[in-house]
Amino acid sequence: MLEAISIQSLAQCVEIQLGLASECEKATLSVKRRLACEQVSYFSKAHYCLSGCDTSDSYGKKLLLFLKWKCMDAKAVAYYYHALVLDKGSEPTNHISAVCCLSAADDILAESKRACLSFCLANPITRVPPPWGIMKNMHKKIPDVAYKKFQIYGHLFEQDKKSALQSLPDLPEFPLSLRPEDYEFPGTDSIWENVDCQPQIQSLKEHLEDETEESSK
Template structure:
């Protein structure tokens, strides 16, 4: 009697790479808008609202959020209809309980009866999709397997444009949507929609745009040391600001812990780059203390670089686990140059540095005005259906209908 052997191969876990950090993608939970809005607004308007909201949900779930163009188009159409529900003259702001969930695990994170919350969630989704698109621009589909990432300059510039657009969406959320929502309602929001989290993402997105700019400058022979130092210092400021925005938030929820580790990692990389380029500029000075200051900068950069490697690993290991990305941009160059220059310069000026190290502190980095700004964003125009004569088919004006509903509640 023969023996039958079954061979089971353990399924290989595919950990994604992250270049542009996308904190979390939230999508709508299917809701019965027709039941709530029946007889309140025209049926065709209800049908369009319901259809578009469900379309966003289904497309996002079917494609894992990768159908960005289709989702963006549906979101724009949905927003133009949704704006009508925010108009005070219609009295519909708190009529619908809007529910959203995480795309990654399908867990519902919110249920809020406020139309501006729905607008906020829709614009936030547009921002996350744009960040995801920028991330895909920075990850080539045909990996060379060399351990280094090769991305075209055009893709990098397009990624920067997308980052500015995403920051614009988030800036609009902070400036024009959150301010319309009562504090007691905002206090019920999930982690991803907390004011500090939104502000941190908006700022760090500009920092990542600057990071890509620095990489382009490193590759450009015409870019001066001053330009590179400025970009590194600006990147450092952006990530420092983003970190401070998160300090008041509960980072133990959702992707908060991973988000904080990402910012720390990028902060350390930016600081290492800033001290390296500052050291190169100081080293061009003629005075002996310039050389000592330069050595201090190079050694600080080397130490920060080592810390950034640990921070990178810490970020990747935080849930959800991601792959350690290959070196790219300025870091591909600096991971080699910083240790080399630090070693060479400390040998050249070691005797001076040993004499003065107790007397001279690490030189201050120069401060610069930040260059990148979020793109402007405005909500789309309200859908013409809200001005349609179909309102007459309801048999009574909307305000009267709502008054009647309030005066004659049903169980």
């Protein structure tokens, strides 16, 4: 579980980086797409890692639902930026792929909202949080851009619906830029090996007898 939490922390670091990049005018679409795809990789790995652990307690189950929700958020954003990059191409297939990515992003965003609700309803029950970070804008951007692009390139789908529906491209994979530093627990101090320093365990009866003796003095 510690490994899953470690990977989750890296995912949330990338989430912060992506949020900053989305507000930076100098950050290119390629940079934003790369960060979004890295975020997907981190959250997916964290979810996979935690799935192999004992999550029978309520907190373990809730963390698993949280990672599932965040993974869907990340995928929606990744498909959104991937679509914008593809749409820069001049070929009709580029535009079809872009619209497919936006449609996928919109569908995944809807699933993400349901995953968020499942997370909040799991014990211990929590309030549904308002969108934060990059998702604050994506909840509006993704459906709006998906609708507009379909309005523009919808005729391409009508020409060849079968190939259009099968043209959803895979998300690109990038080398992960963040890695946790190795950490080793410090050794036990030699003082704990000294018998005289070991904590003295006293039974309840002995404790009460000591209190009686002290009160009688």
